[in-house]
Amino acid sequence: MYSERFSFDETVAKRERIPSSRPNNTIDQLLLTPYNVFTDLTNDQLEALAQRAAYITKQRFGNVMRFFVPLYLSNECYNNCTYCGFSYDRNIDRYTLNDTEVIDNVQALVSRGFQHILLLTGEAQKTVEMPYFERILPLIRPHVSQLGMEVQPLEEADYSRLIVCGLDAVTVYQETYHKDHYLMHHLSGKKRRFEYRLDTADRAARAGVYRINIGALLGLSDWRFEAIALVDHLKYLYKTYWQTQFSISFPRITSIFDATRPLHPVTDRQLVQLVCAFRCLFPDLGITLSTRESAQLRDGLMALGITDMSAESMTSPGAYTGIDAEPQFSTTDHRSLTDIQSVLSHQGMDSVVKDWDRTYTCSGS
Numbered sequence: 374m375y376s377e378r379f380s381f382d383e384t385v386a387k388r389e390r391i392p393s394s395r396p397n398n399t400i401d402q403l404l405l406t407p408y409n410v411f412t413d414l415t416n417d418q419l420e421a422l423a424q425r426a427a428y429i430t431k432q433r434f435g436n437v438m439r440f441f442v443p444l445y446l447s448n449e450c451y452n453n454c455t456y457c458g459f460s461y462d463r464n465i466d467r468y469t470l471n472d473t474e475v476i477d478n479v480q481a482l483v484s485r486g487f488q489h490i491l492l493l494t495g496e497a498q499k500t501v502e503m504p505y506f507e508r509i510l511p512l513i514r515p516h517v518s519q520l521g522m523e524v525q526p527l528e529e530a531d532y533s534r535l536i537v538c539g540l541d542a543v544t545v546y547q548e549t550y551h552k553d554h555y556l557m558h559h560l561s562g563k564k565r566r567f568e569y570r571l572d573t574a575d576r577a578a579r580a581g582v583y584r585i586n587i588g589a590l591l592g593l594s595d596w597r598f599e600a601i602a603l604v605d606h607l608k609y610l611y612k613t614y615w616q617t618q619f620s621i622s623f624p625r626i627t628s629i630f631d632a633t634r635p636l637h638p639v640t641d642r643q644l645v646q647l648v649c650a651f652r653c654l655f656p657d658l659g660i661t662l663s664t665r666e667s668a669q670l671r672d673g674l675m676a677l678g679i680t681d682m683s684a685e686s687m688t689s690p691g692a693y694t695g696i697d698a699e700p701q702f703s704t705t706d707h708r709s710l711t712d713i714q715s716v717l718s719h720q721g722m723d724s725v726v727k728d729w730d731r732t733y734t735c736s737g738s
């Protein structure tokens with residue numbers, strides 16, 4: 374399990390060894406010592422890194438972008454996370470979709486052209502737990518071609534049971550790999566178990582989940598520290614679970630109330646550097662960019678390394694059928710799937726709403 378391998382002290386030491394800048398180094402030289410690519414880059418270095426990332430992305434993935442849409446099932450949560458609209462201490466109305474509302478929302482999304490759906494919940498053991506998941510996944514499965522979940526970390530046996538129900542992909546962000554900062558932002562609830570969360574990708578991969586998406590919530594800690602931790606985590610996952618597909622996201626904290634102002638802000642330029650650096654370090658890695666980011670930034674990053682984008686995202690339960698509930702955070706890119714597809718097409722790229730069907734590799738459900 375990764376919690377037995379991860380060393381905070383070694384990650385800090387690696388962070389301290391990153392030079393503040395290496396203006397005379399080429400991108401090849403910076404990539405030779407992988408963490409050095411997270412140094413402050415000159416404009417010429419960043420341009421060269423972006424060109425390299427664009428070349429690798431085209432070579433490995435072609436001119437295509439995969440699309441998915443998040444579907445929030447519940448805003449109930451028993452954890453207190455300083456940055457989240459669903460945090461337990463927030464005095465908001467709580468709502469969990471019933472079976473009919475789930476299917477109505479899925480059908481609304483399918484009619485808009487989506488085939489890959491990511492289900493999200495807060496972490497509320499009494500309502501959104503295994504019995505709920507095992508009931509609704511088989512209801513959704515016949516309508517979509519890929520079903521992902523971003524819910525509380527589960528046991529390996531639970532992931533195995535959910536695969537039988539139709540689960541293809543799991544997203545779990547460590548939020549921050551800096552344990553002190555982790556405990557500072559996760560004030561109460563089961564989410565305080567740093568190591569248990571760190572081992573979630575192991576448990577999902579051991580159960581046989583096909584795609585696993587990891588990441589850090591940028592803004593909680595120093596982005597260079599998070600980048601090093603993510604490089605090391607990915608190296609471990611690739612080496613240990615060669616049969617699993619991995620992807621990464623770089624969500625930046627999005628403000629919904631005052632407490633969500635990031636303590637360690639990450640600029641657009643640094644986000645571009647992160648995306649391009651990870652593309653060069655991990656050529657086959659899926660890289661996801663959400664509607665937290667602006668249309669302008671998303672359009673600019675399309676060809677530089679991103680392989681998966683969300684669209685038309687709403688972050689409250691049942692929002693696609695007009696249910697009025699509290700959102701988790703605010704989004705920035707509000708364009709329709711069709712509008713984004715049109716931008717892609719002007720860039721000479723195609724969009725893919727379905728690239729996976731479980732019948733390709735198993736008997737299906």
Ligand code: SF4
Nearest residue numbers: 450452454457460495
């Ligand atoms: S981030 Fe997740 S666990 Fe934390 S309060 Fe929000 S929904 Fe709950």
